[in-house]
Amino acid sequence: MSSTSSRLLARYPFIEDAGNYLKLLDYRLEEFNEPYMGSVVDKATKRVIAAIKGILYDPDEIASADEELVSFILACIMVKAIRSKVLYRRFALSEAKRAEGFLVDDLSSSSVKDERDNTLNSILKGIFGIDVTYNSSDGSTYMIMVEDYLRYSTHFHDDYWKLVNRVVHKGYVYLSIKDMVRLVRDEIYALIVNRLERLNVDYGHLPEALQKRITALKGMTLQLARDESKEPVIIERRGYPPCILNILKALEQGNNPSHTARILLATYMLGIGKDVEEVCELFRNAPDYNERITRYQVEHLAGLRGNRVKYSCPSCSKVASQGLCFKSDECDGISNPLQFGRQKKRGIG
Ligand code: SF4
Known part of the structure; x- marks a missing residue:
């Protein structure tokens, strides 16, 4: 296996070859009890802790591509053994954001051409089937076919991502590197969640060194588990308009x-x-939840910060223009979500 492939696997360990690569390296789980494997177990633990804390895993040093890759696989095993759906999502988001940073780096015009082309072929084309072309005429944009763009941008509701706000020429959408990468980050996230769900882990057969780490990490995950138990409370509420329920x-x-x-x-x-x-509680389940930032933003909207102006709920026409309206018959005759089901609303909260 070439060093470039090994480098790619270390940066994007979720790609399909990762499992096969482990077999090629001939690792056996019981080996992770050995002292010489301590550093890779440490790295795997740091990856999970970063996910729990909602920060990016940033190794002090990248000892070898193999070690980075193996630490990812071990981290997946630990996350799976902890059995917390909230942790699944946090871990997937943390790793997807990390890959996003590498992708921007690899696809930037200053990158070595081979690395750029390798990343294009292995990740964007190889995994997601997006036919991406580097626009060598300006050296800073990529072109993807309109149908690919529409397929990957459907879950973005901001005006910014609407096709009318894009440069389109001869069936291709022109994107900056940052936008190109943002487009696939959610796909990477979904891919990692899928990998976790398909992973079979028998806790009883894991090496003792891993079991000890998992026990410690479980303690750290308790708060997340408490958040998880709050989820049904949110969705069981009735009387909200379709846009809010969505x-x-x-x-x-x-x-x-x-x-x-x-x-x-x-x-x-x-x-x-x-x-x-x-209001802050409602955002607790978001994979990128940060209590301090959420509180600051909600207080700002409530008029408790900055210019002390309380922000109003946008009108239905504004919500519709943002692609967030899911109008039902019950919405007839209202112009603001706050007017929805006035009779029912008295019963809320
Ligand atoms: S019509 Fe208004 S209340 Fe109903 S879903 Fe659309 S934005 Fe929400």
Whole structure:
């Protein structure tokens, strides 16, 4: 296996060849009890801790591509053994964001051409089937076919991602490197979640060295488990308009609603009389949840910070223009989500 392939696997360990590569290296699980494997077990543990804390795994040093790759596989085994869906999502998001950084780096015009082409062929074309072409005429954009763009941009509701706001020429959409990579980050996230779900881990047969780490990590995951137990409380509520229910459902499923969707949810909840605490709670299930940042943003919308202006819930026409309206018959005759089911709303909260 070439060093470039090994480098790719270390940066993008979720790619299909990773499992095969482990077999090629002839690793056996019981080997991880041996002292010489301590550093790779440490790295795997750090990966999981980074996910629990909602930060990116940043190794002090990259000893070898093999070690990076093996630490990812071990981290997946640990996450699977801990059996927390919230941790699955956090881990997948943490690793997807890390890969996003590498992709931007690899696809940037300053990268070595071979690395750029290798990444294009192995990740974007190889895994996601996106036919991407480097636009050598300006050296900073990529071109993808319109149908590919539409397929991968459907879950972005911001105007920014609408096709009318893109440069389109002869059936191709022109994208900056950052946008190109952002387009596939959610796919990487979904791929890692899928890999975790398919992984079979028999805790009783894991080496003692891994079991000890898993026990310690379980303790750290307890808070996440408590958050998990709060999810049904959110979705069982009745009386919310379809646009709001849709965002709550996305949060319940561990997805990342867009920035505009989060503003709609927060301003709606503040508008019906929820306090800052209650609104912040709704975002706890978001994979990228950060208590300090969420509180700051909600307090800002509530008029408790900055210019002290309380933000209003946007009108239905504004929500529709943002692609967030899922109008039902019950919405007839209203112009703002706050007017939805006024009779029922008295029963909420
Ligand atoms: S019509 Fe208004 S309340 Fe109903 S889903 Fe659309 S934005 Fe929400």
